[in-house]
Amino acid sequence: MENENTFQNPDPTAVEAASAPTPASAFAPRTDFARLTAQTDAIRAEIGKIIVGQQELLELLLTAVLADGHVLLEGVPGVAKTLMAKLLARTLEVPFSRIQFTPDLMPSDVLGTSVFRQNKSDFEFRPGPIFASVVLIDEINRAPAKTQSALFEVMEERTVTQDGTAYPMAEPFLVLATQNPIEQEGTYRLPEAQLDRFLFKLHVGYPTLAEEVQILSGHHAGLGSTHLEAVQPILSAADLQALRQQVCxxxxxxxxxxxxxxxxxxxxxxxxxxxxxxxxxxxxxxxxxxxxxxxxxxxxxxxxxxxxxxxxxxxxxxxxxxxxxxxxxxxxxxxxxxxxxxxxxx
Missing domain, CATH: 1.10.8.80 (Magnesium chelatase subunit I, C-Terminal domain)
Structure with a gap:
């Protein structure tokens, strides 16, 4: 009779599975996003003081901010594209700049220019409005291709090169651009190379019936004026950088x-x-x-x-x-x- 204690060779595949290394992610400590969600919820609440609805749009905007990406907002006039961008910028305690794009706008009006200093007999670079942490470009598709191309380098490489010298942008650097649909009169189609530099292109639609009634009710009650001062900053540059590191x-x-x-x-x-x-x-x-x-x-x-x-x-x-x-x-x-x-x- 065969000895019951006889050693039997185990299944080789079982040995291999048992000895296989466990993925490192299985033991990786979990990241607590409670502080991140609390701060972004505070941003939603501040913007909600003025904007009615648009919750999905706001979620996508906050996603872009955390992902360190630029955003293109497209919609017909009057759906609060510019207002939403201004309010989001106000909740971030960083330098803000607004550029109104027009058909006669030149690249130097955006990036800056070198000015000759007679007392020192040299040129001094004077930064343009693009040198801010949050830049709102209103109606971006009303400027011609020459001006559009001025944004290629700064949006991708976060630097402006002038007369052979590179001037880095401060961190964070976020471009929020608005545009009307290309069917609107006086607009230009954006180059593919520029569109590719936007993390998101977001469609800003009309409010729902209930939201529009709420807008009308607030306006009728005297609450329709948009006081940007009512919106308080929530995140500093250091706070935002810390949240982005968490996302990574x-x-x-x-x-x-x-x-x-x-x-x-x-x-x-x-x-x-x-x-x-x-x-x-x-x-x-x-x-x-x-x-x-x-x-x-x-x-x-x-x-x-x-x-x-x-x-x-x-x-x-x-x-x-x-x-x-x-x-x-x-x-x-x-x-x-x-x-x-x-x-x-x-």
Missing amino acids: QQRVEPNILEYIAKLVGQTRVHRSLYLGASPRASLALLNGAKALAALRGRDFVTPEDVQFLAPSVLRHRIMLTPEREMEGGTPDEVVRQIMQAIEVPR
Whole structure:
């Protein structure tokens, strides 16, 4: 009879599984975003003193602030694009500047210019209004291409080069630009290279019926005047930098990275698109998803974060074919089709 105590060789695969190293993320300490959510909730409350509704728009704006990205706001006149940008800037205790783009605006009016000093017989650079931490560019698509191109370097590299000298921007540096739809009279189409430098392009829509009634009721009661002084600053530059460092600690699983790459990669082969998104779009989607997850109090990114941000990240980075444009298609429709066609990781 066989000895019951006879040693039996274990299953090699079981040994391999038992000895396999556990992913480092399994032991990584969880990041507490309680302070971040409390401060961003305070920003929402301050802006809510004046703005009625637009909660999703505000969430996307805060996501961009945490992700260190620029934002393009598009909507018809009168839907509070400029007001929303000004209020957001006011909640940040940093230098603020506003530039009104017009057809006769020159690059030097934005970036600055060198002025000759007779007493020293040399040139002195005088910074333009772009040298601020939060820059509101109002009606950005009313300036010609020459002025638009002046923003390429400063938006991407955070520096302005003048007469061979590079002048770095202070941190943080955030551009909030507003534009009317290109069908409006007196507007120019923004170059693709400039559009690609915006983290998000956000559509500012009309208020709902209930929200518009609330706006009218407040105005009728004498509460309609917008006193920006009522909005208090919440975050300093140091506070914002600390929150951004927290966002960088987010956990992102490999299947989420692959999902982002598949979404962006599909825009390059989709039959309805003439131009697909570049790797910069993949980075924007990743950074945005990390910030959104933190904003919602999580220390990990989910596929739902990626799906929520995909239209805002991709709509200005892809171009429809002429045939699809003639059919009345939109970039958002194509993005939705791509998301429906790609398996969601679980």
